[in-house]
Amino acid sequence: MIWGPRGGSAVGVLAVAVLGTAGLGGSLFGLAGANVSQDRVVLVGGTLIDGRGGPPIENATIVMEEGRISSIAANLTEPFPEDVDVRSIAGKWIVPGLIDAHVHLATNPAAPEWRRRTEAQLEAMVRGGVTSVRDMAGDARAFPDLVDALARNEIMGPDVYYSALFAGPDFFDDPRVKQASIGVEPGDAHWARALTMESAVDEAVRQAAATGATGLKVYAAVSAPLLARISAEAHRRGMKVWSHATIFPAKPSEAVDAGVDVLSHAAYLVWEGSPRTDDFTRRALGDFEGIPVDHPDMSALLDQMARLGTLLDATLLLMDRLVDRDDAGPRRLEWSADVVRAANQRGVRIVAGTDLATGSGRAPPVHGEMAILVERAGLSPMEALVAATRNAAAAIGIESRVGTIEVGKEADVLILGRDPLADIRNTLAIEQVFKRGVALIEP
Ligand SMILES: [Zn+2]
Structure with a gap:
């Protein structure tokens, strides 16, 4: 019936x-x-x-x-x-509907024409089949109004879920963070917060949640013990924890141990095999020659991720786009694709995130992310589709509502x-x- x-x-x-x-x-x-x-x-x-x-x-x-x-x-x-x-x-x-689990819509909402350009981007996304996105840090003040306009169908676009950024104080010289918190001392914004072991983490997480953020993005300069405190407090409040795969000094396995939900950028997993460092400026310049993806430290890490259900936001298309940015580019792309292949084979759930903008009138890059997951990392087309639907929904924490076609x-x-x-x-x-x-x- x-x-x-x-x-x-x-x-x-x-x-x-x-x-x-x-x-x-x-x-x-x-x-x-x-x-x-x-x-x-x-x-x-x-x-x-x-x-x-x-x-x-x-x-x-x-x-x-x-x-x-x-x-x-x-x-x-x-x-x-x-x-x-x-x-x-x-x-x-x-x-x-597809989900891009890594976008940046509000890095600089004070820029001229930001609202008009963002609305055009959102419309291009949904016309290109993207029905939800995870924004991975920007000026959270820009989002409630955007989310409201989407909910009222005043503008056309995917559902937008966003984050508050946590990092160590050393990170807050970054010009992107300054742009995303104009009018507030860098590191003091509720959505872009500098933390140390002396900080009141519970208060910081409470304020981050009050911005409407779905999750915390942990970027850099965070130790393993501090990450564990952040993660525990976020989960206590029902927030997700979205971490760069290495956050210097904390290694990938320490982030997984701390209970983070998603690791971003497969390339940064390489730091698992390197001596500990706190120089996060080298994050894209890991030892791709010296640490093969079948290194025992890497295999142990991937098995740990599979066991604990840590999702991997691979961002392979970004590595492809950055291939000419520095001498490490070609090897970084190859290593990233290989580690995603190994992760997939070992049972790690792969998530499609792009870290790239959708041009107005252009196909959203998540299609290219699925293609590179198949063509370079050996996922089946079905696995790539799941990465951009069910797994991406799981990364955001909305898998009970979207991501699959089920009654x-x-x-x-x-x-x-x-x-x-x-x-x-x-x-x-x-x-x-x-x-x-x-x-x-x-x-
Ligand atoms: Zn990003």
Whole structure:
């Protein structure tokens, strides 16, 4: 039974039983026509890739109702009620909305035209299939208004989740931090905070949470004991902890031990094999020649991440873009791809984050991140899709609501004209984008 009364959770439960059953007959639509609303959109006949990594479901029927997925069925033979918005998508593919787990939208909101350019970027993102993003530090004062405008549909874009940045005092000479906290002494902002072992970490986390941030980004110049305190306090408040893979002096394994949820930038994992240093300015210049990815220290680290469920925000496309920035560039890219391959093989969950901007009118870079995960790091197209959907949702902590196409989840759904499992670059063949069940672009 798929056409139950609106809004009843029993609809979904029953429909799950329908899923995967071929040759359905009888009276599935016992309540067909009853209380049927025009706000139900039904996608019929496509191949469903639900973001969980299992085999695709052919000839799927997906009902979106009041912003959520209310039913999923396969090989449905029963006729549809007349007053439902049925859209045949035979020959197409259905995937969850994509999530870029590493963007920077508000590094300098005081810059001229910031709001207009940011709105253009957000629109390009959602038109390009990105329905949620994780912002990895900027001026948190800029976000509540942006998030509010998105929620009111005044502007078009993905859901934006943002962070407050914590680091040691030495980091606060960085010009990006100064730009992102104009009017406040560097290191004193609630969203860009210098901490030492003497700091009141509980107070700092409370103030960071009050900015509306979903997580704390820990950047540099933080010791392992301080990180452990930050992490414990953040989790006590229900915030995520998002750390650079090495934060100098704390090593990657110490960040994992401290319970951080996500490590960013696969290249920085190399510092696990090097002598401890607090020179964070060298973070992109690790010993890529001397520490092979199969070094015992690296294998132990990856196994520890897999065991504790620490996600890896690889940012491989960024390493590709930076390949000419310094002499280490080519080797850094190669090493990063190899360590992501090893991490994936050892059971570490890979997350698609780009650390790159979306140009107005251009495809969002998360498509390129998925492609490089497949082409250079050996992920399957399915694994790359999961990295940009379920795993990215897990990184933000929103996996109970989005990231997969399952009954009860928000209806963030893309219709693709070509098979992304045949070629991951087919995620660019977007024909329709639904955000919470509302069509944002139509064929
Ligand atoms: Zn970043």
